[in-house]
Amino acid sequence: MANESISKAETGGSLVQETAEKSATTTSMSNKIEAANTDDSRDGAPAYEYDRLAERKLRNKIDLMIMPTTCLLYLFCFIDRANIGNARIAGMDVELGMKGFDYNATLSMFYVSYIIFELPSNVVCKIVGPGWFIPFLTVMFGICSVGCGFVQTTQQMMGVRFLLGMFEAGMMPGVAYYLSRWYRRSELTFRMGLYLVTGPVAGAFGALLAGAILNLDSFGAAKGWRMIFAIEGVVTIGLGVIGFFTLTDRPETARWLSDDEKRLCEERLRSERLGATKVLDKLDKKKLVLGMFNPMVISTSVIFLFCNITVQGLGFFLPTIVGSIHADKTVIQKQLFTVPPYIVGSIVTLIIPLLSWRWDRRQIFMIVTAPMGITGYIIFLATTNQTARYAATFLITSSAFYLGALTNSQVSANVVSDTARTSAIGLNVLFGNIGGLISTWSFLPFDAPNYPIGNGLNLGVQMGTLTIATIMLFWMKRNNAARDRREAEELEKIRDMTREEQEDLDWKHPSFRWRS
Known part of the structure; x- marks a missing residue:
């Protein structure tokens, strides 16, 4: 690759600079070298210099080859998870004889298996390789979605939803981990935003798709709400099969990268990983625990x-909420009223990660946008005015969906090794799905139509987000200052450690600094 200069530092009690240069006559000297992140060397991450034009071309190529398939797979993952809400207002609960808390229990079965298999699934993803594992999961939960269209009882629906959760458990952490194999810390948030924006897009598109499907007479043996599961599941299976051919497992195996591009891809990732000798390390129990x-x-x-x-x-x-606000509308009209809030949420889910990429900051965005969600739920609790409550849904979608990208990239930024990143992202998504399990019991039948319990709970968690994010921002700054004061003394203590032992310290290494 023309005009590339790479500077790497490895920590072994002191930083050692190694520079490799490769030049060509076709590129002007003025464009050769620029610092990728001038403050990285301060916190122990190696200073890294390279040709910005070459790096931009590489990043654009990765975006083109990786992101479209990733986004499509996650789009239908979310559709297959949430389409039960569309099926419910199309008559599923009545036909299956659901009563009382049956619908909530059915939703819970998905999250029970999701939580059980979350961490193991991400460990298997590292062992097998995400380029193979993610398409496999897609095919399997597509099959489960089709199965939802042919159940005859509530108990059967619970069983199939349990299997759906088992296979979907590895998708969100698996994709986040997969992208961390390709992108630098600052770039990762926006790329996660690109695939996680498919969540609110799925809400909007899923409602439109459900409305269109319900206009059909039948799909094979499936009729009515059953067609929603069957048609969307078949599409998911097809996308999963395509994924086997389009997802490249890691830069080393990418046929569409030149040798120089593969080297640049690896070195720019390793430059941010304190003392790392390779981007993809072996599975290590100690690093898993530290993650x-x-x-x-x-x-x-x-x-x-x-x-x-x-x-x-x-x-x-x-x-259901929109249906209670617009009780006089038809089923299809109720479906369509859920679309605009999701569209607004999708736009914000792209804007916030884009700003995060520009400034390489995540924590501050968790803080400044939380008041929108707080305001939305205060409106839900304070009034029964339909217009005001519908407007509140826009505030809520604008404050919530982007956090998937920010939190996953934040935990990725605050560990060092690939193994620790596997367990860190897995734990983050596991906690997220505990929240999902709680959400299934947030809006209970006796609480309708205004749902003060569910809305009160959500107001509380929005305030909790604001509080924790603010406290941890100040804690990071204070702890980093303490690490600055102790660094020389702590480095002296680890001088006799081998390089492998120093790598095993991960975020406990004296030169590590928290990233906000």
Whole structure:
């Protein structure tokens, strides 16, 4: 690759600079070298210099080859998860004889299996490789979605939803981990935003699709609400099969990258990983534990738990809530009224990660946008005016959906090794789905039509997000200052450690600094 200069530092009690240069006559000297992140060397991450034009071309190529398939797979993952809400207002609960809390229990079965298989699934993803594992999961939960269209009892629906959760458990953490194999810390938030924006897009598109499907007479043996599951499941299976051919597992195996591009891709990732000798390390129990028992990972995971009480609650109950606001509308009209809030949420889910990428900051955005959600739920609790309550749904979708991208990239930014990143992202999503489980019991039948309990709970978690994010921002700054004061003394203590032993310290390394 023309005009590329790479500077790497490895920590072994002191930083050692190694520079490799490769030049060509076709590129002007003025464009050669620029610092990628001038403050990285201060916190122990190696200073890294390279040709910005070459790096931009590489990033654009990765975007083109990786993101479209990733986004499509996650879009239908979310559709297959949340389409039960659309099926409900189309008569599913009546036909299956659901009474009392049956619908809530059916939703819960999905999250029970999701939580059980969350961390194991992400460990298997690292072992097998996400380029193979993610398409496999897609095919399997597509089959489960089709199965939902042919159940005859509530108990059968619960069983199939349990299997759906088992296979979907690995999708969100798996895709987040997969993208961390390709993108730098600052770039990762926006790319996660690109695939997580498919969540609110799925809410809007899923409602439109459900409305269109319900206009059909039948799909094979499926009729009515059953067609929603059957048709969307078949599409998911087809996309999963395509994914086997389009998802490249890692830069090393990418046929569409030149040798120089592969090297640049690896070196720019390794430059941010303190003392790392390779981007993809071997599975290590100690690093797995450090990835989970990390103050920033745990606190951020709690924020994602709070976030999912709102996000998953919207996915399952927004059609019901909108239906109660617009009780005089037809079923299809009720479906369509859920679309605009999701569209606004989708736009914000792109804007916030884009700003995060520009400034390489995540925590501050968790803080400044929380008041929108707080305001939305105060409106739900304070008035029964239909217009005001419908407007509140826009505030809520604008404050919630983007947190999936920010929290996953934040835990990724605050660990070092690939193994620790696997467990950190897995824990974050596990907590998120505990929130999803809680959300299934947030809007109860006796609480209708205004749902003060569900809305009060969501107001509380929005305030919890604001509180925790603010406290942890100040804690990071204070802890980093303390690490600055102790660094020389602590480095002296680890001088005799081998490089492998120093790598095993991960975020406990004296030169590590928290990233806000």
